[in-house]
Amino acid sequence: MVCASRDAPRTAAVLRMDGIDKRFGQFQALSDVSLELFAGEVHCLLGENGAGKSTLCNVVFGVHQPDAGSMWLDGAPYQPHSPRDALAHGIAMVHQHFSLVEDVSVLDNLLLGQVRGWLDRKREAQRVRALVADLGLALEPDARVADLSVGEKQRVEIVKCLIREPRLLVLDEPTAVLLPAEIDALLDTCARVVARGCAVVLVTHKLAEIRRIASRATVLQSGRVVARSSTPSADVDTLVRAMIQRPGNEGHELNREADHDAKPAPLKPRSASPYARPLADEALQIDGLTVRDADGVTRLEDCTLVVNRNEIVGIAGVEGNGQSELGAVLAGLQRASAGRFFVQGKDCTQAAPQMLTKVGVGVVPEDRHAVGCVPDMSLTENLFLNRLDDYTRRGFMRRRAMRRDARALMQRFDVRAASPDVAFRGLSGGNQQKAVLARELTLEGLAVLVAAQPTRGLDVGAVAAVYEHIRAARDRGVGVLLISSELDELMAVADRVLVMYRGRIMGTCVPDASQLNLQRERIGAWMAGQTA
Numbered sequence: 001m002v003c004a005s006r007d008a009p010r011t012a013a014v015l016r017m018d019g020i021d022k023r024f025g026q027f028q029a030l031s032d033v034s035l036e037l038f039a040g041e042v043h044c045l046l047g048e049n050g051a052g053k054s055t056l057c058n059v060v061f062g063v064h065q066p067d068a069g070s071m072w073l074d075g076a077p078y079q080p081h082s083p084r085d086a087l088a089h090g091i092a093m094v095h096q097h098f099s100l101v102e103d104v105s106v107l108d109n110l111l112l113g114q115v116r117g118w119l120d121r122k123r124e125a126q127r128v129r130a131l132v133a134d135l136g137l138a139l140e141p142d143a144r145v146a147d148l149s150v151g152e153k154q155r156v157e158i159v160k161c162l163i164r165e166p167r168l169l170v171l172d173e174p175t176a177v178l179l180p181a182e183i184d185a186l187l188d189t190c191a192r193v194v195a196r197g198c199a200v201v202l203v204t205h206k207l208a209e210i211r212r213i214a215s216r217a218t219v220l221q222s223g224r225v226v227a228r229s230s231t232p233s234a235d236v237d238t239l240v241r242a243m244i245q246r247p248g249n250e251g252h253e254l255n256r257e258a259d260h261d262a263k264p265a266p267l268k269p270r271s272a273s274p275y276a277r278p279l280a281d282e283a284l285q286i287d288g289l290t291v292r293d294a295d296g297v298t299r300l301e302d303c304t305l306v307v308n309r310n311e312i313v314g315i316a317g318v319e320g321n322g323q324s325e326l327g328a329v330l331a332g333l334q335r336a337s338a339g340r341f342f343v344q345g346k347d348c349t350q351a352a353p354q355m356l357t358k359v360g361v362g363v364v365p366e367d368r369h370a371v372g373c374v375p376d377m378s379l380t381e382n383l384f385l386n387r388l389d390d391y392t393r394r395g396f397m398r399r400r401a402m403r404r405d406a407r408a409l410m411q412r413f414d415v416r417a418a419s420p421d422v423a424f425r426g427l428s429g430g431n432q433q434k435a436v437l438a439r440e441l442t443l444e445g446l447a448v449l450v451a452a453q454p455t456r457g458l459d460v461g462a463v464a465a466v467y468e469h470i471r472a473a474r475d476r477g478v479g480v481l482l483i484s485s486e487l488d489e490l491m492a493v494a495d496r497v498l499v500m501y502r503g504r505i506m507g508t509c510v511p512d513a514s515q516l517n518l519q520r521e522r523i524g525a526w527m528a529g530q531t532a
């Protein structure tokens with residue numbers, strides 16, 4: 001546990017922001033935000049999805065220019081007109097989404113845009129190795145980025161920033177896609193970085209991270225600062241309350257308070273029998289699905305399982321153990337090398353995504369940016385992407401009807417955006433996720449929902465709402481396959497949990513609150529490949 005930064009001596013702020021306003025069209029994303037960031041400190045930025053955290057980071061990093069207010073860097077006026085300008089001023093940022101070139105090496109990615117003229121690769125590789133060792137990170141400069149895990153890619157992004165020796169490092173939700181061990185490593189890196197005198201801004205929804213690392217915290221709500229703390233680990237409850245409270249409905253919002261890690265659904269005791277719920281017919285039947293990659297490596301092996309109507313089946317496992325391939329095959333995005341799957345008895349093994357939509361398969365993909373949306377289209381179009389035909393008459397789009405229905409979906413799923421007409425790429429990360437969920441959960445004739453990491457990047461309130469939507473779908477007869485790397489989530493929501501390891505199903509467990517510790521141990525062993 002590292003907390004060296006907490007008592008760092010106070011000096012003048014590295015960066016001071018005074019009365020920052022930012023509008024997108026008519027939408028006020030930031031209002032009168034003032035903030036001070038100090039060397040040797042981790043400053044956590046908190047707030048619901050769409051509160052303005054990324055926008056604020058982007059103002060600091062020169063992606064957006066503020067409409068009002070001023071910034072001061074080490075006491076001098078600071079008005080970055082581009083990220084390049086921010087970098088030149090010693091400010092670096094890791095965004096929510098990776099910006100690496102997949103087909104080249106780690107080293108090439110690290111040096112991209114930095115080196116002009118002749119490059120001494122050997123010397124640069126040594127410099128990278130030294131920095132990486134100093135930060136306690138495991139990273140091989142010659143590895144190809146495409147072969148790295150998500151956690152390793154995140155490390156490359158961070159090293160890419162640190163190699164420039166910034167005085168301020170902005171990390172916009174860097175842990176959303178990481179596994180627990182990777183998060184630990186990242187927080188240790190943060191602690192080391194601040195110990196060297198750097199200031200760090202960390203955007204996070206995870207309360208354990210605030211407790212562990214934050215020197216200071218600021219809460220944004222609807223673009224305004226609503227709370228600050230210089231002792232965040234002691235004030236977590238108050239900060240969460242400030243984050244989710246709305247003027248006029250405090251009582252209601254406080255019910256959503258959660259003093260744990262952004263996964264607020266309580267664990268409810270369950271019946272010991274997996275079949276206490278009346279079993280109707282099978283929604284999804286998977287029979288011996290096998291996926292081999294281009295190199296002939298088996299990624300998914302002889303996967304056989306059934307998801308019944310009115311049932312949520314969870315798939316647990318460390319990421320990279322075949323879950324992605326299973327999700328991709330069921331979404332029609334990848335062909336199986338062997339085996340078949342049936343949706344309500346119909347063989348869909350060769351079906352394309354459009355056909356799967358027709359037979360009632362909703363898919364929340366793990367990477368919504370790659371397959372779940374079209375960023376340049378509007379929010380409305382993305383909400384109805386899989387049913388645009390329903391809104392087309394004689395070759396014309398019925399835009400008014402679409403907009404009306406989009407508004408209704410936005411309200412029902414709490415998708416917060418200035419209007420249904422905004423470009424999807426303009427939505428906050430969490431609101432994009434909510435929009436994809438809204439589209440898939442409201443698919444007409446939904447029979448099977450395949451949801452991979454559906455709560456990734458969502459705030460505490462939104463996570464609870466997603467669990468409710470998934471349970472409601474189950475209760476109206478949908479069979480849900482919930483793929484998640486969060487064991488707590490699966491134990492709270494799923495009726496059965498299957499554990500995958502190296503492409504195989506290792507075991508099944510019916511979550512039971514009275515045996516939770518025992519079950520977690522067993523699942524942990526399966527996740528590590530132990531069968532006994």
Ligand SMILES: Nc1ncnc2c1ncn2[C@@H]1O[C@H](COP(=O)(O)OP(=O)(O)OP(=O)(O)O)[C@@H](O)[C@H]1O
Pocket residue numbers: 024027029047048049050051052053054055056416417418422425426427428429430431457
């Ligand atoms: N380029 C843009 N164009 C239009 N609106 C935008 C743009 N960028 C952000 N917004 C809007 O500003 C608001 C704040 O978004 P922001 O991404 O800053 O939220 P956030 O707090 O980071 O949320 P999350 O936790 O979901 O990532 C959102 O309503 C979003 O739709």
